[in-house]
Amino acid sequence: MKNKFTKMLMVLVLAVPSIASAEIIKKSSAHSVKETMDKFETLIKSKGLGVFARVDHTANAAGVDMKMNDAEVIIFGNPKAGTVLMQKDPATALDLPMKVAVYKDDDGKVWISYRNIQDLAADYTLGGVPVLNKVEGALDKLTSAVIK
Numbered sequence: 001m002k003n004k005f006t007k008m009l010m011v012l013v014l015a016v017p018s019i020a021s022a023e024i025i026k027k028s029s030a031h032s033v034k035e036t037m038d039k040f041e042t043l044i045k046s047k048g049l050g051v052f053a054r055v056d057h058t059a060n061a062a063g064v065d066m067k068m069n070d071a072e073v074i075i076f077g078n079p080k081a082g083t084v085l086m087q088k089d090p091a092t093a094l095d096l097p098m099k100v101a102v103y104k105d106d107d108g109k110v111w112i113s114y115r116n117i118q119d120l121a122a123d124y125t126l127g128g129v130p131v132l133n134k135v136e137g138a139l140d141k142l143t144s145a146v147i148k
Contacts, residue, residue, distance in 0.1 A: 023115070023116040023118075023119060024113050024114070024115060024116070025113060025114055025115075025116055025139075025140075025143075026111050026112070026113040027111065027112050027113070027143055027144065027147050028109060028110070028111060028147065029102065029110040029111065029112050029146070029147040030110075030147060030148060031110065031146075031147070032070070032104075032110060033070035033071065033072055033102050033103060033104050033110055034070070034072070036102045036110060036112055036146055036147065037054070037072045037074060037102045039145075039146040040074065040100060040102070040112065040142065040143070040146045041054065041074055041076075043142055043145060043146060044074075044076050044142060047138075047142070048078070049076050049077060049078050050076060050077060050078065050079070050097075051074060051075070051076045052075045052076060052077070052097055053074070053075040054072060054073070054074045054075075055072060055073045055074075055075070056071075056072050057071040057072065057073065057103075058070050058071055058072075069103060069104040069105065069106065070103065070104045070110075071101065071102070071103035071104070072101070072102050072103070073099055073100070073101045073102075074099070074100050074102075075097050075098070075099050076097055076098055076099075076100070077096060077097030077098050081131045081134070081135055082096045082097060084129065084131045085120065085124075085126060085129060085131065085132075088124075088125060088126050088129055089124040089125040089126055091124055092120060092124045092126065095115070095120060095123075098114070098117075098135070098139070099114065099115070100112060100113070100114045100139075100143065101113050101114070112143050112146065112147060114139055114143065116136075117132055117135045117136040117139060118132060118136060120132065
């Protein structure tokens with residue numbers, strides 16, 4: 001019994017760092033959800049990034065007679081960067097293209113958020129892929145530019 005418990009505890013301890021590493025970067029926006037997302041979409045298109053979808057979760061909730069705070073997600077990317085990552089580890093496709101969420105919390109504050117791109121290196125076999133740092137810097141600059 002003791003041996004079984006020790007093994008289960010070890011599995012739990014080893015799993016916790018990967019769960020804890022999933023960092024979501026959040027930045028407060030001075031604009032409404034729609035304004036923030038409109039500005040972000042315009043900016044990424046001006047930088048040559050492709051927009052694959054824009055999802056209005058609030059409208060979707062209303063379509064099934066439910067209410068929620070304003071929330072939108074945009075799915076976008078650059079195949080040059082994404083392909084490099086997927087060549088290294090095809091499972092990376094689970095997290096690509098990139099996603100950015102803009103939403104209003106219960107206190108009325110608007111946030112723009114995205115998953116820390118460096119988590120991809122930890123979750124997949126992406127060690128030493130320089131494009132991760134470029135994408136990280138670009139996401140930081142792009143999201144920071146639209147919240148002022």
